[in-house]
Amino acid sequence: MRVRGWLLACLLIVTSSGAAAQSLEGALIPGKVIAGHAKYEDDCGACHVRFDRAAQDRLCRDCHKEVSADVAARRGLHGRHEQKPCRSCHTDHKGRDVNIAPLDEKAFDHGRTDFALRGAHAKVACKSCHVPGRKHRAAPQACADCHRADDKHRGSLGVACADCHGEANWKDAKFDHGRTRFPLTFGHDGRRCADCHRDLTFKGAPTACVGCHRADDKQHRGRLGDKCDACHGTRDWTHSTFSHDRDTRYALKGKHRPAKCESCHTAPPAREKLPTACAACHRRDDKHAGTLGNACADCHVESGWRETRIDHDRTRFPLLGKHHDVECRDCHRDVKAYRITPTDCLSCHGKDDTHKGRYGSRCERCHDAFDWRRIAFRHDRDTRYPLKGRHAAVKCDSCHGGRLYEDKLATDCIACHRKDDTHKNELGERCAQCHDESTWKVGRFDHGRTRFALIGAHARLECRSCHKGTRYREAPLTCIGCHERDDKHERTLGRDCARCHNVRDWRIWEFDHRRTRFALDGAHVPVTCRSCHRTAGDPIPAVPMACASCHGDDDVHRGEYGAVCERCHATRSWREIKGLGRRTDERRGPDDGAATRGGRSP
Numbered sequence: 211m212r213v214r215g216w217l218l219a220c221l222l223i224v225t226s227s228g229a230a231a232q233s234l235e236g237a238l239i240p241g242k243v244i245a246g247h248a249k250y251e252d253d254c255g256a257c258h259v260r261f262d263r264a265a266q267d268r269l270c271r272d273c274h275k276e277v278s279a280d281v282a283a284r285r286g287l288h289g290r291h292e293q294k295p296c297r298s299c300h301t302d303h304k305g306r307d308v309n310i311a312p313l314d315e316k317a318f319d320h321g322r323t324d325f326a327l328r329g330a331h332a333k334v335a336c337k338s339c340h341v342p343g344r345k346h347r348a349a350p351q352a353c354a355d356c357h358r359a360d361d362k363h364r365g366s367l368g369v370a371c372a373d374c375h376g377e378a379n380w381k382d383a384k385f386d387h388g389r390t391r392f393p394l395t396f397g398h399d400g401r402r403c404a405d406c407h408r409d410l411t412f413k414g415a416p417t418a419c420v421g422c423h424r425a426d427d428k429q430h431r432g433r434l435g436d437k438c439d440a441c442h443g444t445r446d447w448t449h450s451t452f453s454h455d456r457d458t459r460y461a462l463k464g465k466h467r468p469a470k471c472e473s474c475h476t477a478p479p480a481r482e483k484l485p486t487a488c489a490a491c492h493r494r495d496d497k498h499a500g501t502l503g504n505a506c507a508d509c510h511v512e513s514g515w516r517e518t519r520i521d522h523d524r525t526r527f528p529l530l531g532k533h534h535d536v537e538c539r540d541c542h543r544d545v546k547a548y549r550i551t552p553t554d555c556l557s558c559h560g561k562d563d564t565h566k567g568r569y570g571s572r573c574e575r576c577h578d579a580f581d582w583r584r585i586a587f588r589h590d591r592d593t594r595y596p597l598k599g600r601h602a603a604v605k606c607d608s609c610h611g612g613r614l615y616e617d618k619l620a621t622d623c624i625a626c627h628r629k630d631d632t633h634k635n636e637l638g639e640r641c642a643q644c645h646d647e648s649t650w651k652v653g654r655f656d657h658g659r660t661r662f663a664l665i666g667a668h669a670r671l672e673c674r675s676c677h678k679g680t681r682y683r684e685a686p687l688t689c690i691g692c693h694e695r696d697d698k699h700e701r702t703l704g705r706d707c708a709r710c711h712n713v714r715d716w717r718i719w720e721f722d723h724r725r726t727r728f729a730l731d732g733a734h735v736p737v738t739c740r741s742c743h744r745t746a747g748d749p750i751p752a753v754p755m756a757c758a759s760c761h762g763d764d765d766v767h768r769g770e771y772g773a774v775c776e777r778c779h780a781t782r783s784w785r786e787i788k789g790l791g792r793r794t795d796e797r798r799g800p801d802d803g804a805a806t807r808g809g810r811s812p
Contacts, residue, residue: 241303244310257302263295270296276347286347290322313346325351329377366411392417396444423447434475441471460486464512499546527553531579565607569614576606595621599647632680662687666713701746703739728755732781 243251250256259265271278280286281293300310315336320327327334339349339356350356353371360380361371374385383403387394394401406422407415419438420427426447427438434441441452455461462469474484474491488506489496495515496506509520518538522529529536541558542548555573556563562582563573576587590596597604609619609626623641624631630650631641644655653673657664662685664671676692677685686692689707696716697707710721723730730737742760745751757775758765764784765775780786 239303242305243302244304244308245306247302248306267296285324287323325349330379331377362410363412364410366413397446398444430472433477434471462512465514466512497545498548501546502548529579531581533579565614568612569606569610572615597647600649601647633682634680636681636683667715668713699739699743701748702743702750704750705748728753733783734781 239251239254247257257266257269259269271281277286277288280289283289302308302310304310340346341349352369353375354361354365354369357371357380358365367374374383376382376384403412404410416422418436419442420432420436423438424432440457441450443449443451484490487504488510489500489504492506492515493500502509509518511517511519539545542551552558554571555577556567556571559573559582563569569576575592576585578584578586589602610617619625622639623645624639627641627650637644644653646652646654673682688705689711690697690701690705693707693716703710710719712718712720742753743750754760756773757779758769758773761775761784771778778787780788
């Protein structure tokens with residue numbers, strides 16, 4: 211037999227044409243294939259590749275595409291099974307009716323498929339799911355495929371039964387309600403499904419509180435809408451978790467806190483947006499009749515409507531001093547007219563105005579709110595005319611006799627002191643050059659700024675010593691104007707006393723005769739002025755300078771030698787002859803004269 215097999219193989223190699231090989235393979239087929247493969251029985255190449263047994267698995271998967279996909283994805287029985295050649299489990303050519311995929315139901319491990327049998331499924335017979343005549347893989351895997359008749363939800367929850375039910379017992383549900391839009395917390399936790407899902411359709415169950423608790427809404431009676439969870443929690447229905455201070459932009463303070471919700475919320479909040487202005491609820495309590503607007507909170511507080519907290523300093527009239535202790539009704543007598551309450555002082559203090567309205571209505575320029583009698587106005591700071599000396603003690607009415615802010619007062623002294631001008635306006639109107647505010651009678655005049663500065667003994671003199679009257683410009687400027695009685699020269703030396711005398715002392719004098727054309731020397735030095743200057747006059751009358759003018763009686767020559775006596779005589783002594791060094795007698799005889807005439811002296 212072995213030899214015959216080799217001979218046949220050699221014969222097949224030799225006769226390698228297609229038709230010959232086809233007939234030969236048909237002649238050598240080992241047996242009939244199964245009924246499912248019968249159409250490929252004459253075509254060996256559909257399942258076999260000559261001389262390549264490993265290619266057979268590829269050809270099997272080309273036909274069995276579902277199995278090939280499971281192997282590639284490693285799913286199902288074939289995908290999880292150890293990879294072996296297909297023929298190791300499925301052997302053909304054994305007849306038309308042979309089962310090439312035998313299954314031992316008792317030994318088969320269903321966990322190697324995509325549907326592991328757990329719980330009650332492990333006790334179910336194979337035929338309950340695998341219908342004879344159909345592929346095992348065609349068995350349904352969705353719960354509804356087998357349990358549709360058991361679905362009390364009537365398909366309303368879909369086919370994902372495993373989300374709630376387990377395989378151990380169909381009636382035991384393991385649904386996690388926390389994964390829904392309505393987690394069960396506190397009072398809801400532990401409730402039976404039928405308490406809320408009465409028809410077991412589940413998806414149609416209401417999620418709004420009123421869906422189950424409408425009968426419990428005895429307090430609000432539906433006026434606050436359906437969002438009960440905005441105030442109530444699942445822990446306790448009777449207590450509210452809503453915090454008006456935290457959850458809204460309107461914190462409840464004072465008497466607002468114990469107020470019931472229905473006092474303000476008369477309609478569901480979703481349909482009603484309540485205003486936060488006080489007037490929305492307290493318009494009837496507004497005694498001002500709307501004249502002060504709707505900003506009631508600027509004055510009133512939540513602790514009590516009658517209690518006010520207005521900050522008057524934020525108004526146009528801050529309350530200072532004694533105004534701070536005044537009650538509102540003292541100024542605001544009409545509560546409906548707060549805004550038109552006058553703010554000028556005279557409106558309340560007209561009777562206290564000692565100026566009788568002459569100073570206008572702006573009393574605050576001088577008075578303050580701390581003490582009406584105290585003057586806050588400072589003339590030094592608030593005007594361009596500071597009050598000094600006795601001006602500081604003068605009453606306002608002394609100068610401001612008319613309308614204070616309408617009349618423009620002059621600031622020069624003469625405007626108020628014209629009657630006090632003893633100079634009769636001869637010194638002009640610039641009184642401040644001599645007088646100051648400390649006293650009118652004492653002057654501070656600087657005589658050095660005049661044409662006659664007071665120096666020496668003049669500085670100690672009183673004004674009336676020179677100014678006999680108040681017309682100061684009439685005072686003389688020359689020495690003789692005041693010192694004529696003191697002139698012992700009897701005007702022989704003129705009126706310009708300052709040429710010789712000075713202001714330190716009248717008795718001190720100094721005149722340098724060398725500044726004239728007749729310098730005094732010799733015996734002329736001790737001679738008194740009156741000896742030569744005998745005639746009064748101004749300017750000084752001319753005094754002859756020839757010796758004979760004064761010494762004519764002393765001329766023993768009786769004029770025979772002419773009038774130029776200084777040619778011979780010296781000024782130290784009349785008897786001293788120049789050039790002789792001797793003195794002559796006082797009297798000489800005729801002979802002496804003759805001798806002199808015979809030889810003239812130079």
